[in-house]
Amino acid sequence: MLIRFWGVRGSLPTPLSSAQIRSKIGAVLERVKPDDLGSPTSRERFLASLPQWLFGTVGGNTPCVEVISEDGAELVFDAGSGIRELGLHAQRRTPRTAVFNVFFSHFHWDHVQGLPFFAPAYDPAVSIDFFSPHENLEKTLREQMKGPYFPVALDAMSAAKTFSRMDGPVRLGDTTVTFRRMNHPGASYAFSVAEGLRRFIYATDTELSPADFHRTDENASFFGGADLLVIDSQYTLGEAIEKYNWGHSAFSMAVDFASTWGIRKLVLFHHDPSYDDRKLNGILQSARWYVEHMSIRGIEVTLATEGSEIRL
Numbered sequence: 552m553l554i555r556f557w558g559v560r561g562s563l564p565t566p567l568s569s570a571q572i573r574s575k576i577g578a579v580l581e582r583v584k585p586d587d588l589g590s591p592t593s594r595e596r597f598l599a600s601l602p603q604w605l606f607g608t609v610g611g612n613t614p615c616v617e618v619i620s621e622d623g624a625e626l627v628f629d630a631g632s633g634i635r636e637l638g639l640h641a642q643r644r645t646p647r648t649a650v651f652n653v654f655f656s657h658f659h660w661d662h663v664q665g666l667p668f669f670a671p672a673y674d675p676a677v678s679i680d681f682f683s684p685h686e687n688l689e690k691t692l693r694e695q696m697k698g699p700y701f702p703v704a705l706d707a708m709s710a711a712k713t714f715s716r717m718d719g720p721v722r723l724g725d726t727t728v729t730f731r732r733m734n735h736p737g738a739s740y741a742f743s744v745a746e747g748l749r750r751f752i753y754a755t756d757t758e759l760s761p762a763d764f765h766r767t768d769e770n771a772s773f774f775g776g777a778d779l780l781v782i783d784s785q786y787t788l789g790e791a792i793e794k795y796n797w798g799h800s801a802f803s804m805a806v807d808f809a810s811t812w813g814i815r816k817l818v819l820f821h822h823d824p825s826y827d828d829r830k831l832n833g834i835l836q837s838a839r840w841y842v843e844h845m846s847i848r849g850i851e852v853t854l855a856t857e858g859s860e861i862r863l
Contacts, residue, residue, distance in 0.1 A: 552726070552746050553619045553862050554779065558612035558633020559855040561756070561785050561799070561821035562661055565611040571827055578605055603856075604832035609822060610857025612636065613661035614755055616781060620746050624723040627653045628742060628753045633857065634665035641671055649676065652723055655683040656755050657739040658691050667696055667703060677710040682717050684730050684740045689714035731773045733757035735798035743773055749863040752814075754782040755821050758791075759800045764811050774812040778863050781855060782808070784819040787834070802838045810847045820855040 579601065587597035598606060613631030620626070625641075625648050627634065641648045651671060656662060671677045681688055692714075696705045715721075721728040726746045733739050734757055741754035752774065757763075763770065774780075784802040786794060791801035800808075802819055809817040819838060822831055835854045842850055 552621060552744065552749055552751060553860060554751060554781075555617040555619075555637075555860050556610075556615075556633075556855050556857055557617060557637040558615035558629075558631040558665070559610055559820055559822055559857055560613050560631075560661075560824055561783070562613070562824045564613055564632045564661075565824040567608060567611065575605055575828075602832065604828040607856070608828050609831050609854065612857060613664065614656075614821065615665060616753055618744055618751065620724060620726040622724045622726075624726050625651050626723065626726070626728070626744065627651055629654070629656055629662040629755065630666040630669065631661050631663075632665040632668075635668040635670075636857075638668070638670040638672070642674075647671075647676075649678065651677065651679045652721075653679060653681050654728065654742055655681070655685065655688070656742070656753070657685065657735065657737060658683075659737070659756070662755075663692065663695055666692065667701055672708040672710045672712075675709040675711075678712075679708075679710050680713045680715065682715050682721055682728075684717045684732070685738070686716060688716055729773070731769075734760050734763070736796075739798070741773075743777070750777045751779045751863060752777045752781065754780065756798060757783050757800060758796070758798045759804045759808055763808065770812070774808075774814070777812065777814045779816040779818065779861060780805075780809055780812075780814045781818040781820045783821040784834075784838075785821050785823045787837075802834055803841050806838055806841050806845075806847065806850065806852065809850055810845075813849075815849055815851065816861070817850055817852045818855050818861070819852065822855070 587593050612633035614629040615631045615633030616628045617637055618626040693705045717730055729743045730740045733741050739756040744751045782805050783800050784805040785799040786801045788801040788803050838852045
């Protein structure tokens, strides 16, 4: 399966500011030497040597993660502002995607606000199947697309639509999606996507608790041995203590959690809107240092970045 990241921020969209762009340019100029500018080759070599946080950006859109199964099923997890970019990309594909399966972890604004701007939803040749373990799925989506909140109603979306409350596994061809309630105000659900021997877990918006580490059959069945975990790691440990019961986790706890359940690839997700690219790079390096310092073996830690892809 192929996993693509279209939105990785938490709480609200966070575009780069002019001051942040100037800061990046200033940092690049401090690093450049006359020899780096001598030829196109030296310039390309210099740019390639810059750290990702400086030459690129983590991105500012709110959560949206796409999964494409080996047999072509299109799964979308959450409809934050990143789903707009996914929709524009999908319309340029040849052939165009005809069926989307959209799963909602919960209905806080940062996870639904992009849906009204999802272009394929206005295409009558498209079908969209919406899923969530929460009740009142259709009603909730309709409520955000009516006055005074939005000028275009859900019925203006001419794609064929279904709305299903999940009460068990959802099977899409060779892919099976299961869910588990996590610790978050109003309840957020993690999703496990299994295809053949590969398993991906999307666990946004969760404040990890001791119960998540208990070696119960339920925990082991859902989390144990997953190939890839994308998990809320919005805070440093100090912030997680200060913001106890806000519903988000520290990056060090995410590392401990992945280690507990034998998960090989960990992706830090749902980045704090106040963190710039440099701060997020520092968190990634701290997480990797923590893995080494605690002698945790077999875990690869990366940072969720808009536009990045992982193939399992």
